[in-house]
Amino acid sequence: MTQLDPATALDALGVRCNRCGRCCRSHGGDLPASAGDLERWRNAGDAGAALLEWVMPASASVPRAGELWRDPGTGARWDAAWCPWGREHSDGRHTCTIYPLRPDACRTFPELAGQVDTICAVAGLELIGR
Numbered sequence: 001m002t003q004l005d006p007a008t009a010l011d012a013l014g015v016r017c018n019r020c021g022r023c024c025r026s027h028g029g030d031l032p033a034s035a036g037d038l039e040r041w042r043n044a045g046d047a048g049a050a051l052l053e054w055v056m057p058a059s060a061s062v063p064r065a066g067e068l069w070r071d072p073g074t075g076a077r078w079d080a081a082w083c084p085w086g087r088e089h090s091d092g093r094h095t096c097t098i099y100p101l102r103p104d105a106c107r108t109f110p111e112l113a114g115q116v117d118t119i120c121a122v123a124g125l126e127l128i129g130r
Helices: 009-013 022-026 035-042 045-055 113-123
Strands: 086-088 094-096
Touching: 009 113, 022 113, 035 045
Parallel strands: none
Antiparallel strands: 086 094
């Protein structure tokens, strides 16, 4: 099972991500690409090159910040509510198919306790060591 990275608001509250997928369903096509994301993907071989196709059209020389994800076939903004990389499993839990290369916005989510309250808490959270 994939664990949430340390140093998020969940850690500060003493809870663990239960992989409900609400974050992936809430922010499917409206995440920013950071400079760190672009660098990580440029250095990740074929897997990174595939992700870069979703960030900007192959003919573009600069990324369109704030436009993750873009359909590589059309260049249009990904308009589905779901992130194209999220997968729901038969047990109802979700995983990220690009987890090692996921964007910084996903790595640090949730950053704010308010995000925990409005997105995570409604799905239930697992207490850590309580």
